Amino acid sequence: MKKILATIGIVMMSLVGVANAQEVNEQNPYELVQNVANRTFERIKENQASIKADPEMLRTIMEEELVPHIDYKFAAFMVLGKHFKSVPQEKMGEYISVFRQYLITTYAVAMGYYDDQQVLFEPESDFSDKKSVTVRAVVQDPNRPEIKIAFKVRKDNKTNEWKAYDMVAEGISMLNSKRSEFESILRQDGIDAVIALMKDKIGKPVELNQDETVAVEGEAE
Numbered sequence: 001m002k003k004i005l006a007t008i009g010i011v012m013m014s015l016v017g018v019a020n021a022q023e024v025n026e027q028n029p030y031e032l033v034q035n036v037a038n039r040t041f042e043r044i045k046e047n048q049a050s051i052k053a054d055p056e057m058l059r060t061i062m063e064e065e066l067v068p069h070i071d072y073k074f075a076a077f078m079v080l081g082k083h084f085k086s087v088p089q090e091k092m093g094e095y096i097s098v099f100r101q102y103l104i105t106t107y108a109v110a111m112g113y114y115d116d117q118q119v120l121f122e123p124e125s126d127f128s129d130k131k132s133v134t135v136r137a138v139v140q141d142p143n144r145p146e147i148k149i150a151f152k153v154r155k156d157n158k159t160n161e162w163k164a165y166d167m168v169a170e171g172i173s174m175l176n177s178k179r180s181e182f183e184s185i186l187r188q189d190g191i192d193a194v195i196a197l198m199k200d201k202i203g204k205p206v207e208l209n210q211d212e213t214v215a216v217e218g219e220a221e
Contacts, residue, residue, distance in 0.1 A: 024069060026161035029133040029153040030124040032069060033164065040065040044111065055206040058108040066107055071154060071163040072100045078165070079178045083186040091191050102198040106174075108206045119149075131155045133162070 024039060025031040043061050044051065051057050076099040077084055087095065121137045132154045139147040152166035152173075166175045185193050 026069065026163070028124075029127055029155075029162040030121070030135055032153060032162050033135045033151050034121065036066060036069045036164075052208065055108075055208050058111045058206050059104055062104045062107045062111070067100065067104055069163055070103065071156075071165040072096070072103055074154065074163075075099070075103070075165045075175055078175050079182060080186070081179050081183065083183070083191075086186070087191045091195075095191055095195055098195050098198050098202070101202050105202045105204075105206070131157075 024035040040061065043065055044058070047057060047061070073096055076096045079099070080087060080095075119137050119139050121135065125133075127133050132152065135151040135153060137149050137151075139149060141147075148170055150168040151164055152168070153162050153164045155162050166173055168174070182194050182197075185197065
């Protein structure tokens with residue numbers, strides 16, 4: 001998971017230089033990915049001193065700038081996998097709410113990784129007849145091997161707006177990693193144990209780990 005977190009941090013921070021801050025276009029999945037990254041990390045750049053003094057500020061930025069463009073409910077269901085039907089209905093609301101905070105924490109922790117790479121996105125393809133799109137890119141660093149990444153984005157049938165729900169770094173899906181992490185817990189101890197695990201991670205402080213960006217070099221789960 002360190003590889004994924006570090007890659008998220010590298011990708012998002014480097015996207016700041018792709019374009020100037022702009023309005024988020026949720027009608028175009030390709031523009032969505034770049035627009036959200038730019039808005040989020042322009043704000044991070046503008047508040048570097050405050051973030052160094054209080055890294056918890058990253059949670060606020062993630063909640064206000066990034067999470068509104070993530071389909072966290074869909075992601076939460078995907079993580080449950082085959083255990084979705086076994087979760088009591090009265091627990092589902094709590095699970096989704098805690099999962100949302102867990103995502104905020106996950107991305108906030110990822111932002112503790114900072115480096116200065118270049119991200120090259122694939123050309124936009126026709127998505128007019130699609131309900132889901134994979135936006136692919138390559139992270140280039142003169143001192144390290146290229147990192148292939150992909151953002152999974154889906155279209156809301158009601159609003160026709162696109163939202164991201166997963167990121168894949170060098171073939172490792174964040175959602176699949178979480179599903180694997182939670183699967184045995186769900187099977188043995190149930191949803192309450194998963195909720196408790198997420199709450200425990202949410203309760204830990206956000207730390208800046210700038211020196212650990214080397215984790216992207218070959219480290220996997």
